Amino acid sequence: AQRHPEVVKVLLEHGADVDITSDTYEQLMAQAPHAHQEHQQLVLHGGNTALMFAARVGDVESARHLVAGGADMDAPSAWGLTPLAMATYSDFGDTFLVREQTNRQIVRFDRDQILPGDYTELVEFLVESGADPNAGAHRFTPLIAAILRQNEGAVDLLLGAGADPNLPLGDFTPHQRGSTTDFFLHRASVGATPLWFAARFGTPRIVGQLLDHGADPLFIHYSQYYSGGQGGNLAPLRSEITTILMAALRMGTGRAWTVVDATEEMVLETVKLLVQAGVDVNATGHAENRGMFGVSTALQAAVTLEFDSVANFLVTNGATPLTDARF
Secondary structure (H helix, E strand, O other): OOOOHHHHHHHHHOOOOOOOOOOEEEEEEOOOOOOOHHHOEEEEEEOOOHHHHHHHHOOHHHHHHHHHOOOOOOOOOOOOOOHHHHHHHOOOOOOOEEEEOOOOOEEEEOOOOOOOOOHHHHHHHHHHOOOOOOOOOOOOOHHHHHHHOOOHHHHHHHHHOOOOOOOOOOOOOOOOOOOOOOOOOOHHHOOOOHHHHHHHHOOHHHHHHHHHOOOOOOOEEEEEEEOOOOOHHHOOEEEEEEEHHHHHOOOOOOOOEEOOOOOHHHHHHHHHHHHHOOOOOOOOOEOOOHHHHOOOOHHHHHHHOOOHHHHHHHHHOOOOOOOOOOO
């Protein structure tokens, strides 16, 4: 955790247990009466091996010593995260997290206190050493984490190592109440595939990478979840139905986190790839940010976002003009 690979090497040479784990403890999340009972659960913390700590800080040299010493590369934490998923999840790169507001203003969160690590190099080392890119799917896979970090190099490495491009998100990630900076996976996104995430939060190149490796462009995301932390057991049950094309137009998953370069040009490039792959441009659905946009199709979303080039492209490629549509 402190990036001291020489010390790691000496300790291993003197018999340190390479797979010993940190203490495990439970924390109650969303205690009543503030949240629906579906949100109330015991979250496991700890249970991390030394390799997990190396993955968290991007310490490649320590990881090399640990793997050479026989470390289990797929040993999960108490919560179920693998070292490979931790390495991709922890890579903030050069990006800033921002939040999409209903008034379309951007709030920027500085990450200058995060120490840089060699995360992509570490991912490469782990997959070349035999780490399973699909392990930990009951939570989230390394591929989904790499997509959300927009790490195109890591996506290449994971797909090349056999990562399943259609393996969906298994669970949401707990986060601190009231936090504006936690990187988390919303309940509404449980069951979504890597391509859905790439369209919603990734880059056009990642969308292309996934399509080239057999990702299903016709996937439809059906989601049901109880809203937020308010109302206790009276919280409303919400539902969403979104195609991958709708995800590209920022529909779905409620609170939306992205990066500052999520421009109209990027969305257009993604939409072109998806249309070429055969998506239905007239599919209808609904999502909880529908109330913000008032939309049920990708074309409506494009018009609401004032992405004229995207709207024109959709109409040119068969989308029913809004003046002729019935919803």
